Amino acid sequence: MHSDKSRDIFSSVLQSKAVSKHDMAEIRSVIFESGLADRAEAEALLALDRGPAARMPGWGAFFIEALTDFVLWQSRPTGRVTESDLDWLLGCIGDRPSANAAALLSAIGRDAHEPPARLMAAMRRCGA
Numbered sequence: 001m002h003s004d005k006s007r008d009i010f011s012s013v014l015q016s017k018a019v020s021k022h023d024m025a026e027i028r029s030v031i032f033e034s035g036l037a038d039r040a041e042a043e044a045l046l047a048l049d050r051g052p053a054a055r056m057p058g059w060g061a062f063f064i065e066a067l068t069d070f071v072l073w074q075s076r077p078t079g080r081v082t083e084s085d086l087d088w089l090l091g092c093i094g095d096r097p098s099a100n101a102a103a104l105l106s107a108i109g110r111d112a113h114e115p116p117a118r119l120m121a122a123m124r125r126c127g128a
Contacts, residue, residue, distance in 0.1 A: 005030070010044040019053045028062060036070040039088065046092045049100050060100045068107045079113040086116055093122075102126040 009026050013019055027048075036042050045063060053059050071089060072079055081089075089108075093101045105123045109115045 010041065010048075013053070014044065014047055014051075017051055019048065019051075019056055021056075024053070024056055024059070024062075031062075031066050035074050036066060042067060042070050043092055046101070049098050054098060054100060060103065063100050064104050064107050067104050068111060071108055072111055079111075081108060081112050081116055081119055083116065086119055090118075090122055097126045 009023065009030065013023050013027070027045075031041075031045075036045070045066060048054075049059070049063055053063075071081060071085055075082070075085060089105075093105070097105070102123075105119065105126065109119050109123050112119070
C-alpha cells in the first residue's frame with residue numbers, strides 16, 4: 001500500500017461500515033496521487049463497493065476509473081488483461097457483481113487491447 005495513512009484509511013472505513021465525505025476525499029486523494037499501489041488497495045476498493053461507499057455521490061465513476069487504470073495501465077503489459085489479472089479480478093468480483101463492478105468489466109473490456117474471451121463472456125453474464 002502507499003503508506004500507513006492509506007492502510008489506515010481503508011481499514012477504518014472497512015471496519016466502520018460507513019463512509020463519510022471526508023473519508024471519500026482522503027481515499028480519492030491517495031489514489032489520484034499515484035494510482036492504486038497494489039492488489040490489496042484494489043481489493044479494498046472492491047470491498048468498499050459492496051458496502052456504503054457504493055451509495056456515495058461520484059463513487060461509481062471513481063471506482064471504475066481507479067480500477068480500470070490499475071488493471072490496464074499500471075500492470076504489464078499495458079493495455080492488456082493477463083489471464084492472471086483476469087483470474088484475480090473475476091475472483092474478487094464473484095458470481096453476483098454489483099452494478100459498479102459490472103460497469104468496471106465493461107470499461108476494461110472496452111479499453112483493453114484484445115480483451116480475453118473470458119472477460120467478454122463475464123461481461124455478457126452480468127449484462128455489461
